[in-house]
Amino acid sequence: MKRSVALALLSIGIALYCLVPFLWFVLTSLKSAAELTAIPPKLIPSFHLGFYQSALEKYGLLHYIVNSVIVAGTATLITIVIGSLAAYAMTRLYLGWTNIYLLILLAISMFPQIATAGPVWNILDRLNWLNTYQGLVAAYIALTLPLAIWILTTFFREVPREIEEAALIDGCSRFQSLYKVILPLAAPGILTAALLVFIYAWNEFFFALIIMTDPSVQTLPVGIALFPGEYTMPWGEIAAASTLATIPLIVLTLVFQRGIVRGLCAGAVKG
């Protein structure tokens, strides 16, 4: 009995630790300008939407959201298609150096961004792809492929070979067997990989910062990091933009938490 009370208290403590700082920011976004600067701070705001309105109208927040959706969405789609092809080849077709490729991918995923940033910038400059969606999308595909391929190979391995062999005997080509047999059976794994890639691309800052210097194509993290204001920061608008950038991720995380935990473990633990 004593033990279960202690566990309950610890659980509440953990939940507060995880929730309170961000909740404070969300509440800040719902304050009025007067409530924001009040001392002592007002705990419960008046649920004013003024900061959201001003973030959207004065700071062009919608524009950053659209850019983020385009970049993260396109990158996720292409990464999953390319990653599925690679994972299929590595789990279903004979290849001697599959493990070496997987290790190279793993090593690449550990590169500090600065180690490749300069040359990547240079390549995109020569292609005239700086400040374009395709430039950032291309960089993100390369950044997320290792993660995607690792997760996808883990899930593809679990699809029984017999099912696919039956399809091949029935005259399916390799490509048909991939998208008619493997993809439907590995759908939960593909969803997990897509989610993790999307979250990565949605949150990525370093490459977005150096590739997108023109505000009209910048993504949300860059917009939020470079929020204008030298002497008085527009904290209400920053909190509003931050809330809007984060809510979709929190919803996705809560809905798909089981898959995400499994995907993280497939990427990090299982090997």
Place this chain on the structure above:
Amino acid sequence: MKGSHRTALLFLLPSFIFVAVFSLFPILESFRLSFYRLILTLPWLGQKMVGWQNYIDLAEDPVAVESLVTTLIFVGVTIPLELLLGLGIALVLNDVFHGRGLLRAVVLIPWAIPTVVSSQMWRFIFNDRYGLINFIFFGGDVSRYLAPLADPHLALVAIMAAEIWKTTPFAALILLAGLQGIPDDLYEAASIDGATPWQKFRHVTVPLIRPALLLALLFRTIDSLRVFDLVFVTTQGGPADKTNVLQFYGYKKTFAEGMVGYGSAIAVAVFSMSLVFSLAYLRFLKSSRQEGMAK
């Protein structure tokens, strides 16, 4: 079999093109550029081979040396605290029956928040006028309010706190996976032998959680060595370079000052440090895989 080999190469090709163009070539190019003098703001100097000069400059650059020390302090302080706190959270998550799924989802929230957002959030919490931290410590006494992020003694502590908050959940999840891999009968056997909860923790949990702990340690260290977003948003490396971690310094030299050769030398230095831990990580995966096969 030959046809299937060709299909395999065909399927692998698109992924390899992206990896080769945007990861493998750039890393080699960074190594090459680190031996050149190339300054974008002085284009008439061109690209000149200077041998090890950039590395010699790097070793003699007091800002770089301080940046290395700052990075090592950042990693050395945050990682042990994250692992300790993460282990505590993992132990609770492993024991809770009611609402375990919900609690695990809540623990994922700091992980899911974009780093830029959590950085702005902590910047606001540490704000010198409206920050929650100031109110908690000093109440309404505005005259005593501090500006932690602008204080040379406090800035690094403040960003380390923000980092620990954000990344502990990830460590907790890896450790939870490790805890769940410990067979129940070991605990039952210990109970039958009359072990106290502490003895069970000390003699069953601790030895068996060690691989997961090592994994979380390596994984978090590799990630922590490349801290950037947090510093960019909260302090820009300041005050007085007190939070100027290596990746931020490399960014500043390469992209703000256009010192491509020197910036590449910093990039290679950061890369080499993280490579040591990456190789340890790969070795660890290999040995744990062999162990898994032996079982």
